[in-house]
């Protein structure tokens with residue numbers, strides 16, 4: 001029985017594309033966006049995938065929107081919900097319904113730079129290493145248990161654009177990997193830290209150590 005995945009996105013959808021193109025042993029049962037015009041939603045339709053557009057501006061408040069969003073997601077009976085450039089903070093009531101089966105990719109090496117404008121902030125701080133993090137989503141923004149990270153060098157002449165492109169290439173590599181591990185049932189939460197069961201592939205996570 002394959003892992004049923006719902007994807008949430010708000011924009012371009014390049015992480016979503018990378019997930020589809022990785023040919024994972026999962027079934028994408030719905031692609032949901034809070035922005036009806038999102039490029040990612042257009043591409044999903046072109047692929048013949050089921051889509052749901054829910055315009056958050058048509059709801060009275062965050063709680064009302066999230067309640068409808070959760071109902072729409074639950075209709076598809078997902079084993080996993082994947083945030084792929086989803087730009088709305090999710091309320092505690094939403095998290096309670098999906099915690100443990102909700103993943104996000106964040107464009108920084110958490111716990112550094114939670115929130116928005118991560119590449120600008122990394123450059124302003126002068127960090128020499130930056131990257132991305134796949135984590136389980138909890139009610140505390142960008143603080144859930146970490147599944148996998150990838151690091152990139154920061155170059156002296158980087159702009160937010162060049163740096164984000166370097167990070168994005170790594171996002172496209174590690175997000176499919178994390179989803180594959182979840183689908184294989186290999187992610188084990190041990191007191192808030194994620195362990196990878198049967199870790200014979202660890203050299204692919206830490207290439208410089210092998």
Ligand code: NHR
Pocket residue numbers: 083086087088089090091092095104105106107114115116137138139140141142143144
């Ligand atoms: N929700 C919870 N509860 N916990 C997390 O860890 C979440 C989350 C929702 C989204 C993705 C996230 C990121 O990776 C994410 C993680 C949006 C904002 C934000 O401030 C912050 C973090 C993330 C996504 N959004 C504004 C808001 O008011 C709207 C900004 C916009 O529309 O452009 O929701 O960084």
Ligand code: GAR
Pocket residue numbers: 009011012013014015016040084085086087105106107115116168171
């Ligand atoms: C990605 O860099 C993702 O990490 C980031 O937005 C981009 C979405 O790109 N997510 C966040 O900043 C969440 N707050 P994509 O739509 O092409 O996948």
